[in-house]
Each structure stands twice: as C-alpha cells, then as structure tokens.
Amino acid sequence: DGGITQSPKYLFRKEGQNVTLSCEQNLNHDAMYWYRQDPGQGLRLIYYSQIVNDFQKGDIAEGYSVSREKKESFPLTVTSAQKNPTAFYLCASSKSSGVGEETQYFGPGTRLLVL
Amino acid sequence: AQKVTQAQTEISVVEKEDVTLDCVYETRDTTYYLFWYKQPPSGELVFLIRRNSFDEQNEISGRYSWNFQKSTSSFNFTITASQVVDSAVYFCALSGGNNAGNMLTFGGGTRLMVKP
Numbered sequence: 414d415g416g417i418t419q420s421p422k423y424l425f426r427k428e429g430q431n432v433t434l435s436c437e438q439n440l441n442h443d444a445m446y447w448y449r450q451d452p453g454q455g456l457r458l459i460y461y462s463q464i465v466n467d468f469q470k471g472d473i474a475e476g477y478s479v480s481r482e483k484k485e486s487f488p489l490t491v492t493s494a495q496k497n498p499t500a501f502y503l504c505a506s507s508k509s510s511g512v513g514e515e516t517q518y519f520g521p522g523t524r525l526l527v528l
Numbered sequence: 529a530q531k532v533t534q535a536q537t538e539i540s541v542v543e544k545e546d547v548t549l550d551c552v553y554e555t556r557d558t559t560y561y562l563f564w565y566k567q568p569p570s571g572e573l574v575f576l577i578r579r580n581s582f583d584e585q586n587e588i589s590g591r592y593s594w595n596f597q598k599s600t601s602s603f604n605f606t607i608t609a610s611q612v613v614d615s616a617v618y619f620c621a622l623s624g625g626n627n628a629g630n631m632l633t634f635g636g637g638t639r640l641m642v643k644p
Contacts, residue, residue: 446631453537455619455634456573471631501571514561514580514623517632519573 415440417520419504424525426491426498434489434523436504445487446505446517449473456503462487463509491525499527530555532622534635541610542643549605549638551620557581562596562603563621563632573619579603610642 417438426432436445444463448456458471462481476495481487487506491498502523507515531554541547553562564576577587579596587594591608607614617639621632 453637455532455636456632457634458631461631503571503573505573514578516563516575516578518575519565522571524571 417504417506417518419502419520419523421523422521424523425528426525427528429493431490431492432525434491434502434504434525436487436489436520438485438487438504438506438520440506440508440518441484442506442518443484443509444507444515445481446507447471447477447479447487447489448503448505450501450503450522459489459502498525500525530557530622530624530633532620532633532635534618534620534638536638537636538639538641540641540643543612544609545642546606546608547610547640547642549607549618549620549640551603551605551635553601553603553620553622555622555624557624559624561623563623564594564603564605565619565621567617567619567637569616576605607640610640612642612644615640615642 420435446461447459449459450456457473459477460468460471460479462468465481465484468479468481476492478490504520505517507517533552560581562579565573567573584596593606595604617637619637620635623632
C-alpha cells in the first residue's frame with residue numbers, strides 16, 4: 414500500500430526539550446513538506462524539500478529544523494526555541510516540486526502537546 | 529502575494545440538503561492551480577480536486593461539483609444531497625504557476641456539520 418506515514422500519532426514535549434516527528438513515504442515522490450495547523454485555522458508551511466539533501470524554509474521555520482538524507486524520509490525536529498509548539502503537524506509529499514501543478518498528498522498527522 | 533479566503537467558518541445543514549462552500553482567491557500569477565481538500569475528524573487531509581487556471585470547465589464527481597469562475601476569482605464547492613459522512617473541515621488551496629517549490633496557500637477552512 415502506497416502512502417505517507419507519520420509517527421507518533423501523539424507526542425508530548427517537556428519544556429526545553431527537542432522532539433522529532435517522523436514522516437516516511439513510499440510513493441517515490443521527490444518533494445516533501447511539513448505544515449503546522451493550529452486549532453480552527455488553515456495550514457502553514459514550515460519547511461519543504463524538493464530533492465534529497467536540499468530543503469527550504471517556509472513561512473514559519475523559526476524553531477524548527479529538518480533533514481532529507483533519504484528520498485522517502487523527511488523528519489521534523491521541534492527545538493526548544495519554538496516557544497509555542499502545541500499544534501497538529503502534517504507531512505505531505507508530491508511527485509515533484511515543479512511549478513505548482515503537482516498535487517500534495519498528506520499523512521495522518523502528529524499532534525504535539527507541551528507538558 | 530497569494531491569498532485564499534473561505535468566508536464561511538462553519539456551516540450546519542440537515543442531511544439531504546445541498547450545500548455550497550465558498551472560496552475566493554487572489555494571485556498575480558497568470559497560471560495557477562486550485563485545490564480542495566477534506567479533513568475528517570481523524571485529521572488527515574484528503575485530496576478532492578485540482579483545477580488549472582486555464583480550464584474553467586465545471587466538474588462533477590458524484591455528489592460533488594465545483595464551479596470555477598475566473599471573473600470573480602472563485603472556486604466554489606457544492607455537495608448535493610449531503611450525508612452525515614460529509615461532516616468535516618474543507619480547505620481550499622492555491623498554488624502559483626510561477627511558484628518554485630509547489631507551495632500551497634490554504635484558506636482558513638470551512639467546518640461542515642451535517643445533521644441526521
């Protein structure tokens with residue numbers, strides 16, 4: 414079954430702690446994305462990657478970091494510098510990053526809560 | 529800058545009613561792409577449709593239909609004979625043709641509640 418998996422489903426972070434959210438896809442897509450969704454709001458782009466070993470900041474990259482060492486994996490680290498990390502995090506992928514026409518497909522999301 | 533506005537934050541209908549979700553967009557790109565996604569309570573975004581800016585034909589898929597009007601910068605979504613399973617948050621999104629990186633700009637979403 415082709416798709417995008419995210420883990421864990423729920424994640425709890427203590428003050429000052431870095432946490433990493435996993436995103437894996439087996440769709441053979443080149444591009445991957447991380448979005449943040451706050452309650453009652455739309456999605457905002459954190460980071461995206463068009464190819465392996467390359468990634469770009471989105472609209473709200475501060476306090477986050479990513480890596481893209483493998484085509485199928487794009488983990489997101491929420492660092493202690495992110496002062497308000499409680500949100501729903503969604504990972505997406507698309508065939509390529511092209512010129513805007515590629516459809517992005519989404520994973521099931523990770524809900525991050527601060528203790 | 530691109531912008532997507534979904535003015536209806538919440539809509540409540542009774543099952544079997546028709547309902548239209550509005551989407552208005554702003555872009556300076558001459559080529560662009562519009563999307564609708566459904567977010568059920570589970571949280572995952574489900575892709576519904578993609579429309580190119582140069583194709584203004586309306587589209588129908590079962591009970592779903594989309595009305596794209598460039599003249600009013602709108603891409604509205606209609607559900608005919610709504611069902612309880614249609615209850616979800618629906619997002620309209622925009623991607624520009626000159627947009628390196630395929631980045632989507634999302635509207636704020638419309639929560640649709642279909643009551644039995």
